[in-house]
Amino acid sequence: MKLWEIAHSRTGDKGNISNISVIAYHLKDYDLLKEKVTSQALKRWYGEQVQGEILRYELPQLGALNFVLYDALGGGVTSSTALDKHGKTLGAYLLQMPI
Amino acid sequence: MKKIRIGSGAGYAGDRLEPAIDLMIGGQLDYICFEGLAERTIALAQKNKKADPASGYNELLDYRMAQVLPIASKKKIRVITNMGAANPIGAVNAIAKLAEKSGLKNLKIAAVLGDDISDKIQDYLDFPVMETGRPLYSIRNKIISANAYLGCDGIVAALDQGSDIIITGRVADPSLFLAPMIFEFGWKKTDAIKMGTGTLIGHLLECAGQVTGGYFADPGKKEVPDLWNLGFPYVEIDSSGKGYISKLEGTGGMVTPATCTEQLLYEIHDPKNYITPDCIADFSRVKFNQTDKDRVEFNGATSREATDTFKVSVGYTNGFMGEGQMSYGGANCLQRALLAKKVIEKRLEHLPFTISDLRFDLIGVNSLLDRNKMPEAPNEVRLRVAGKTVSRQEAQRLANEVETLYTNGPAGGGGASKKVDEIISIASVLIPKKDVDIQLMYQTT
16 A cells, blocks of 8 residues: 555645655554654665655654655755745655655 | 734745734734744845945835834734844834834834844854854954844834834744744743744744645645745644644635644754753654644644844845856757757856856756756757856956857847846854843834
8 A cells, every 4th residue: 555545744844955744644553653653664765866865753642644845855945946845745755755 | 721823924025915914813812923034134234234324124024014003003913024134223113204204193113132242253153153163263254244043032122012012133033933922922942842842833934824735736646735825823822832733714725734843853953851941842752633624733842942143144145146058949949959058158257257056957957956867858948057257357257158149149038138147145153142132122103
């Protein structure tokens, strides 16, 4: 199944850093998220888009993971030549990930 | 126990006004805060102010305040906003004029000043830029603005002086909302839980509709009722720090633990260390509890003492960006778009200037995230070419090249567009708080 089936996500940015949350619809799925949606999995999934490291923060009481992706936005909103300079659309790609 | 209600009137510079007005009329608010100052906006505003000293505040300020002032005055709702941008004094003058025109008497309008340190940024050239690690010296000749993210102190002082409308320049978004709690309840900065809770409330409210079901809907999975009529949020909070977030009955959207969790984690990075000028908030143990329809209680926020530095956004000119687009549709459109890309690539190679960060996107295929996969036979595809140049003329040339695909490129290109923008980039530095002198200015109608 796709991550989209069990979790939702919102993406924000600060400079050249992307911040993607992944939130389980049901707390019971949190352990599965924790197991499958790792920093390494994101690094593979996003490929060249993310040049720096990816950190993961865990919020079990909310069934949520918060990812911080460094050097991920081609310079960030104030200097990138990308169409989506904030990278706001990135989180939805993560929800396509098979788990 | 004393309780107040704080509403959110805008989540960004160009946000809708109707939901704010609805909230002011029906929300029994004590305060409404309008957040309207993105990271780069203030640098652009500084440029405008240089061209016209009366400008430099939010372009929608007059439009908004013409509707907000009469209701604020009638319902005794105090208004706090960072829409002063690069010119809070200019904004105060404009609001005073509006108030007088509407016959609103005894309105005290305050400007919070001190965030603009453009005049002394040259003193910090050896400070490292947070984004690059290189000294600020590296961009010294290109700097056009420098604004410190102030905390809630100036706003609290203005409230203490009986101000009805408070206009700031650069203030951290959550601080706009924290200020009335500190003023009303006398919360001490040493009270970790209250500072954390107040900052949490500010963070939940600062993007307005993003916590009431905006930026949330996903058909089939996350259904949001009447999204077209999205209501803006308010928080009711008592002096002990207990409260809930909700929206007006009869408006669209929804407030649930899921909408609150998405907003909680929005752009905060490490939930244990969310640094604001007022404290280092810790949201890592925040919980949400749905107590009624569209009503969510929050708890678990705490904080640590603030750092002794202010973050300063330094705006600098960084060349120009040229962009051109052209669409292809129907039979074999992907191949024609790819040929167009080849043509432009070759053309740009022959230009006598350097283009950096050059991108070729196929909108509908790979413009948002490149998955290295081409679709079989798309119905349409749009080529986008964008790159950076030193001069405006060069950027214009780049954009024009794409347009010339009309008569010189593959068959059937249509809907060309082009644009050229000056790039204003942001470098952040941390400077000692003691170097920043916060001042207040008042006008009474």
